[in-house]
Amino acid sequence: MSNQAKVRICSVGKYVPEKILSNEDLTKWLDTSDEWISSRTGIKQRHISTTENTSDLCTKAAESILEKSGVDASEIGLIIVATMSPDSQSPSVACKVQGNIQAVNALAFDLNAACSGFVYASSVAEKMLSVAPYRYALVIGGEVMSKVVNWEDRSTAVLFGDGAGGMLLERNEHTHSFVSEDIHADGTRGSALTSGEQAVNNPITPKTTSDAHLKMSGRDIFDFVVRSVPKSVKDVVEDSQIELNDVDYFILHQANARLIKAVSKKLKQPIEKFPQNIQHYGNTSAASIPILLEELIEQGDIQLGSNQTIVLTGFGGGLTWGSLLIKL
Structure with a gap:
């Protein structure tokens, strides 16, 4: 920097x-x-x-x-x-x-x-x-x-x-919130979650049909998250030279409460450090992390300028996943 x-x-x-x-x-x-x-x-x-x-x-x-x-x-x-x-x-x-x-x-x-x-x-x-x-x-x-x-x-x-x-x-000039990051993609597993597929369609190609609806292999996504997300969180924390116990909150993409619990268990961190609002909003994809972050700030659990440490972690289609360690 x-x-x-x-x-x-x-x-x-x-x-x-x-x-x-x-x-x-x-x-x-x-x-x-x-x-x-x-x-x-x-x-x-x-x-x-x-x-x-x-x-x-x-x-x-x-x-x-x-x-x-x-x-x-x-x-x-x-x-x-x-x-x-x-x-x-x-x-x-x-x-x-x-x-x-x-x-x-x-x-x-x-x-x-x-x-x-x-x-x-x-x-x-x-x-x-x-x-x-x-x-x-x-x-x-x-x-x-x-x-x-x-x-x-x-x-x-x-x-x-x-x-x-x-x-x-x-x-x-004074405050840098972004301490470390760990971001990945694996296109070889992309078929586990697809959306908006469009077939080639022009006057010189055979007529084809495609289903643009979102399709997901729940088991494949679950396995991917349990294997990849805890490692990403560990790596981003280790890269910042602190311990998992030093993180105040792990703000995960709100995909499934069972997934969040599984990641908490893998990391051996209390579930209380993994706030959830999925019960109210469901999976809002790219919107889920910032919606949860805003609510935690509004509730006073997190304060900008407090020097608290949080990890933002997303995972989903692509396949893509990644974590940011942020000092507020």
Whole structure:
């Protein structure tokens, strides 16, 4: 960092749609029950968009972040949106957010690393901001997963929800929040979770069909997480030359309560250090980590500027996974 500026987290925010879909609601068209869903996933309900698209959720999250920070949108130089459920292939969600909040001086682009997206985007934003001529960067994870889920598929329909969350990063001379990182991908196992598949379709190719719905091998994903995520957390902590016991909170992607418990057990750390809100939101993919982070700050469990140590860990489609160790 000797030749680069320091980067700190100065504000967080979130937005979720008003409509709540409970487990009981799902039983109206799925062969399932509240007991079946909650015992296997920890999920009791999820927020579902009725009219708002991904850019709408991300815009409202951005407005919340800026309102709390007191920073004007014109001061932002970079906007990255992590999403696997964009409004469209073009323009990007980030460009729509840039226009909506009138961040006239910001470059903007989307990043897709599925449920690891917020970790990936935060890493990229920190590095760009540390050498940039601008002062602020906005990092948002936003998803409308209800667009990509097959609502007749019990194995996936019960898992996902919609929402957006993010943080404002500031380039400064005194405080650096990002201590170490450990980020990976393995495309050889990518078929374990797919979404939005599009077949080649033009006048000179044979006619083909494709199913764009999200499809997931739950067992393969579970095995991948249990094997890869604890190692990533250990590596990022060891790289920062502290002990696991020194970490105040491990903020994991909210995919499944059983997974979080399994990672806690593997790391031999108390489950109390692994906060959860999956019961209220379900799996919101790239939005899950920033939504949880915002809630922990709002509740006072975590305070910006407190010198607390947290680990943010994402894992999902790609396959992708990674961890950031952050000093607040």
